[in-house]
Amino acid sequence: xxxxxxxxxxxxxxxxxxxxxxxxxxxxxxxxxxxxxxxxxxxxxxxxxxxxxxxxxxxxxxxxxxxxxxxxxxxxxxxxxxxxxxxxxxxxxxxxxxxxxxxxxxxxxxxx
Amino acid sequence: xxxxxxxxxxxxxxxxxxxxxxxxxxxxxxxxxxxxxxxxxxxxxxxxxxxxxxxxxxxxxxxxxxxxxxxxxxxxxxxxxxxxxxxxxxxxxxxxxxxxxxxxxxxxxxxx
Numbered sequence: 001x002x003x004x005x006x007x008x009x010x011x012x013x014x015x016x017x018x019x020x021x022x023x024x025x026x027x028x029x030x031x032x033x034x035x036x037x038x039x040x041x042x043x044x045x046x047x048x049x050x051x052x053x054x055x056x057x058x059x060x061x062x063x064x065x066x067x068x069x070x071x072x073x074x075x076x077x078x079x080x081x082x083x084x085x086x087x088x089x090x091x092x093x094x095x096x097x098x099x100x101x102x103x104x105x106x107x108x109x110x111x112x
Numbered sequence: 113x114x115x116x117x118x119x120x121x122x123x124x125x126x127x128x129x130x131x132x133x134x135x136x137x138x139x140x141x142x143x144x145x146x147x148x149x150x151x152x153x154x155x156x157x158x159x160x161x162x163x164x165x166x167x168x169x170x171x172x173x174x175x176x177x178x179x180x181x182x183x184x185x186x187x188x189x190x191x192x193x194x195x196x197x198x199x200x201x202x203x204x205x206x207x208x209x210x211x212x213x214x215x216x217x218x219x220x221x222x223x224x
Contacts, residue, residue, distance in 0.1 A: 006155075030210050031210050033212055033213075035213075042202055042215040042216065042217055042218050043156070043202070043213075043215050044215070045212040045213065045214070048212055088155070088156065090156075090213070092210045098144045098161060098163050098206075098208065098210075099158065099161055099169065099171070100144075100146060100158070100161070100204075100206065100213055101158060102148070102155060102156040102158070103155065104154075104155040105154075105155045105156070107153070
Protein backbone atom coordinates (compact mmCIF):
# COMPACT_ATOMS: atom_id res chain seq x y z
CA UNK A 1 0.00 0.00 0.00
CA UNK A 2 0.85 3.64 -0.15
CA UNK A 3 3.54 4.83 2.26
CA UNK A 4 4.48 8.40 3.03
CA UNK A 5 7.77 8.90 4.83
CA UNK A 6 9.23 12.03 6.33
CA UNK A 7 12.77 12.86 7.33
CA UNK A 8 14.11 13.68 9.75
CA UNK A 9 11.95 12.14 12.45
CA UNK A 10 13.22 14.69 14.99
CA UNK A 11 14.95 18.04 14.63
CA UNK A 12 16.34 20.24 17.36
CA UNK A 13 17.36 23.70 16.25
CA UNK A 14 18.56 26.87 17.92
CA UNK A 15 16.03 29.66 17.78
CA UNK A 16 16.70 31.68 14.67
CA UNK A 17 18.08 28.77 12.66
CA UNK A 18 16.33 27.37 9.62
CA UNK A 19 14.46 24.07 9.51
CA UNK A 20 13.50 21.74 6.67
CA UNK A 21 11.44 18.56 6.60
CA UNK A 22 11.17 16.29 3.57
CA UNK A 23 8.23 14.15 2.55
CA UNK A 24 8.38 11.19 0.15
CA UNK A 25 5.50 9.09 -1.10
CA UNK A 26 5.76 5.62 -2.59
CA UNK A 27 3.07 6.55 -5.12
CA UNK A 28 2.11 9.64 -7.09
CA UNK A 29 -0.11 12.03 -5.18
CA UNK A 30 -2.98 14.10 -6.52
CA UNK A 31 -2.06 16.83 -4.06
CA UNK A 32 0.06 17.36 -0.97
CA UNK A 33 -1.09 18.94 2.25
CA UNK A 34 0.85 20.07 5.29
CA UNK A 35 -0.36 20.08 8.88
CA UNK A 36 1.06 21.23 12.19
CA UNK A 37 0.34 19.53 15.49
CA UNK A 38 1.26 21.40 18.63
CA UNK A 39 2.22 19.28 21.66
CA UNK A 40 -0.94 17.83 23.17
CA UNK A 41 -3.10 19.11 20.33
CA UNK A 42 -4.61 17.92 17.10
CA UNK A 43 -3.27 18.44 13.57
CA UNK A 44 -4.18 21.75 11.97
CA UNK A 45 -4.14 22.31 8.23
CA UNK A 46 -1.48 24.69 6.92
CA UNK A 47 -1.55 24.56 3.15
CA UNK A 48 -2.25 22.50 0.05
CA UNK A 49 -0.25 22.21 -3.17
CA UNK A 50 -1.72 20.68 -6.30
CA UNK A 51 0.49 21.40 -9.29
CA UNK A 52 3.73 19.69 -10.16
CA UNK A 53 6.67 21.86 -9.10
CA UNK A 54 4.42 24.27 -7.19
CA UNK A 55 5.94 26.54 -4.54
CA UNK A 56 3.93 28.44 -1.95
CA UNK A 57 4.95 30.71 0.87
CA UNK A 58 3.32 31.61 4.15
CA UNK A 59 5.43 34.25 5.90
CA UNK A 60 8.53 32.31 7.03
CA UNK A 61 7.27 28.97 5.69
CA UNK A 62 8.01 27.77 2.15
CA UNK A 63 6.34 24.69 0.71
CA UNK A 64 7.37 22.82 -2.44
CA UNK A 65 5.73 20.03 -4.42
CA UNK A 66 8.06 17.90 -6.50
CA UNK A 67 7.93 17.65 -10.27
CA UNK A 68 6.94 13.98 -10.11
CA UNK A 69 4.29 14.73 -7.45
CA UNK A 70 5.83 12.15 -5.14
CA UNK A 71 7.79 14.38 -2.81
CA UNK A 72 7.48 17.66 -1.00
CA UNK A 73 9.33 19.84 1.47
CA UNK A 74 8.59 22.43 4.12
CA UNK A 75 11.23 25.01 4.97
CA UNK A 76 10.98 27.40 7.91
CA UNK A 77 13.28 30.40 7.93
CA UNK A 78 14.54 31.84 11.22
CA UNK A 79 12.61 29.55 13.54
CA UNK A 80 10.76 30.91 16.55
CA UNK A 81 9.57 29.19 19.71
CA UNK A 82 6.03 29.26 18.32
CA UNK A 83 7.15 26.89 15.55
CA UNK A 84 7.48 24.02 18.02
CA UNK A 85 5.38 21.00 17.08
CA UNK A 86 5.16 18.08 14.71
CA UNK A 87 4.80 18.75 11.00
CA UNK A 88 2.98 16.24 8.85
CA UNK A 89 2.59 15.99 5.13
CA UNK A 90 -0.48 14.20 3.78
CA UNK A 91 -1.91 13.36 0.41
CA UNK A 92 -4.57 11.62 -1.61
CA UNK A 93 -3.07 8.90 -3.83
CA UNK A 94 -4.95 9.68 -7.03
CA UNK A 95 -8.03 11.39 -8.28
CA UNK A 96 -11.26 9.85 -7.07
CA UNK A 97 -9.70 8.16 -4.06
CA UNK A 98 -10.75 9.70 -0.77
CA UNK A 99 -8.11 7.97 1.34
CA UNK A 100 -5.99 10.66 3.03
CA UNK A 101 -2.64 9.23 4.14
CA UNK A 102 -0.35 11.09 6.50
CA UNK A 103 3.40 11.06 6.57
CA UNK A 104 5.38 9.86 9.56
CA UNK A 105 5.92 13.42 10.79
CA UNK A 106 8.88 15.53 11.89
CA UNK A 107 8.97 16.77 15.44
CA UNK A 108 10.60 20.17 15.77
CA UNK A 109 11.95 21.45 19.05
CA UNK A 110 13.46 24.89 19.49
CA UNK A 111 16.35 25.66 21.79
CA UNK A 112 15.85 29.24 23.07
CA UNK B 113 -19.61 27.32 10.03
CA UNK B 114 -18.57 23.70 10.30
CA UNK B 115 -17.60 22.11 13.60
CA UNK B 116 -16.55 18.66 14.67
CA UNK B 117 -17.23 17.18 18.06
CA UNK B 118 -15.37 14.22 19.48
CA UNK B 119 -15.79 12.71 22.89
CA UNK B 120 -14.70 11.80 25.45
CA UNK B 121 -11.43 13.69 25.70
CA UNK B 122 -9.79 11.07 27.88
CA UNK B 123 -10.68 7.49 28.67
CA UNK B 124 -9.15 4.79 30.83
CA UNK B 125 -10.47 1.32 30.14
CA UNK B 126 -9.51 -2.14 31.40
CA UNK B 127 -8.28 -4.80 29.03
CA UNK B 128 -11.16 -6.80 27.60
CA UNK B 129 -13.73 -4.05 28.02
CA UNK B 130 -15.74 -2.62 25.09
CA UNK B 131 -15.12 0.74 23.48
CA UNK B 132 -17.30 3.29 21.77
CA UNK B 133 -15.97 6.64 20.57
CA UNK B 134 -18.29 9.04 18.83
CA UNK B 135 -17.65 11.85 16.40
CA UNK B 136 -20.20 14.22 14.91
CA UNK B 137 -19.87 16.98 12.36
CA UNK B 138 -22.10 20.03 12.10
CA UNK B 139 -22.61 22.54 9.34
CA UNK B 140 -21.90 20.36 6.32
CA UNK B 141 -23.52 17.52 4.42
CA UNK B 142 -22.12 14.23 3.14
CA UNK B 143 -18.59 14.75 4.46
CA UNK B 144 -15.79 12.24 4.20
CA UNK B 145 -15.08 10.97 7.70
CA UNK B 146 -11.84 9.50 9.05
CA UNK B 147 -10.56 7.76 12.17
CA UNK B 148 -6.83 7.98 12.87
CA UNK B 149 -4.78 6.63 15.74
CA UNK B 150 -1.57 8.16 17.00
CA UNK B 151 0.74 6.27 19.32
CA UNK B 152 2.76 8.40 21.72
CA UNK B 153 5.29 10.44 19.76
CA UNK B 154 4.39 8.75 16.51
CA UNK B 155 2.61 9.48 13.24
CA UNK B 156 -1.05 9.26 12.25
CA UNK B 157 -2.25 5.81 11.31
CA UNK B 158 -5.41 5.74 9.20
CA UNK B 159 -7.84 3.24 10.67
CA UNK B 160 -11.11 3.77 8.80
CA UNK B 161 -12.64 6.20 6.37
CA UNK B 162 -16.12 6.67 5.00
CA UNK B 163 -17.50 8.51 2.00
CA UNK B 164 -21.16 7.93 2.84
CA UNK B 165 -23.71 6.43 5.21
CA UNK B 166 -23.04 2.75 5.81
CA UNK B 167 -19.88 2.82 3.69
CA UNK B 168 -16.71 1.99 5.65
CA UNK B 169 -13.21 1.34 4.33
CA UNK B 170 -10.88 -0.42 6.74
CA UNK B 171 -7.18 0.19 6.47
CA UNK B 172 -5.70 -1.87 9.27
CA UNK B 173 -6.98 -5.31 10.31
CA UNK B 174 -7.45 -5.28 14.08
CA UNK B 175 -10.06 -5.64 16.75
CA UNK B 176 -11.57 -2.24 16.01
CA UNK B 177 -14.61 -1.50 13.85
CA UNK B 178 -16.30 1.64 12.61
CA UNK B 179 -19.85 2.55 11.69
CA UNK B 180 -21.60 5.51 10.13
CA UNK B 181 -25.25 5.28 11.12
CA UNK B 182 -26.02 8.86 10.09
CA UNK B 183 -24.55 11.23 7.54
CA UNK B 184 -22.53 13.23 10.07
CA UNK B 185 -21.89 10.61 12.73
CA UNK B 186 -18.90 8.30 12.86
CA UNK B 187 -18.41 5.72 15.60
CA UNK B 188 -15.31 3.72 16.48
CA UNK B 189 -15.92 0.54 18.46
CA UNK B 190 -14.26 -2.49 19.94
CA UNK B 191 -15.77 -5.51 21.64
CA UNK B 192 -12.64 -6.26 23.69
CA UNK B 193 -9.83 -3.80 24.15
CA UNK B 194 -6.18 -4.82 24.07
CA UNK B 195 -3.27 -3.05 25.73
CA UNK B 196 -1.99 -2.19 22.26
CA UNK B 197 -5.17 -0.21 21.58
CA UNK B 198 -3.90 2.61 23.79
CA UNK B 199 -3.29 5.83 21.92
CA UNK B 200 -4.64 9.14 20.76
CA UNK B 201 -7.69 8.67 18.54
CA UNK B 202 -8.54 11.43 16.15
CA UNK B 203 -11.67 11.90 14.07
CA UNK B 204 -11.51 14.13 11.01
CA UNK B 205 -13.76 15.27 8.19
CA UNK B 206 -13.31 16.75 4.76
CA UNK B 207 -15.52 17.73 1.88
CA UNK B 208 -15.10 15.64 -1.25
CA UNK B 209 -12.57 16.17 -4.01
CA UNK B 210 -9.30 15.95 -2.06
CA UNK B 211 -9.86 18.79 0.34
CA UNK B 212 -8.10 19.46 3.61
CA UNK B 213 -9.10 17.59 6.74
CA UNK B 214 -10.41 19.14 9.93
CA UNK B 215 -9.73 17.29 13.14
CA UNK B 216 -11.60 16.89 16.37
CA UNK B 217 -9.88 17.43 19.69
CA UNK B 218 -9.07 13.74 19.99
CA UNK B 219 -9.57 11.06 22.63
CA UNK B 220 -6.64 9.84 24.71
CA UNK B 221 -7.35 6.19 25.40
CA UNK B 222 -5.36 4.27 27.98
CA UNK B 223 -6.01 0.56 28.27
CA UNK B 224 -4.90 -0.83 31.63
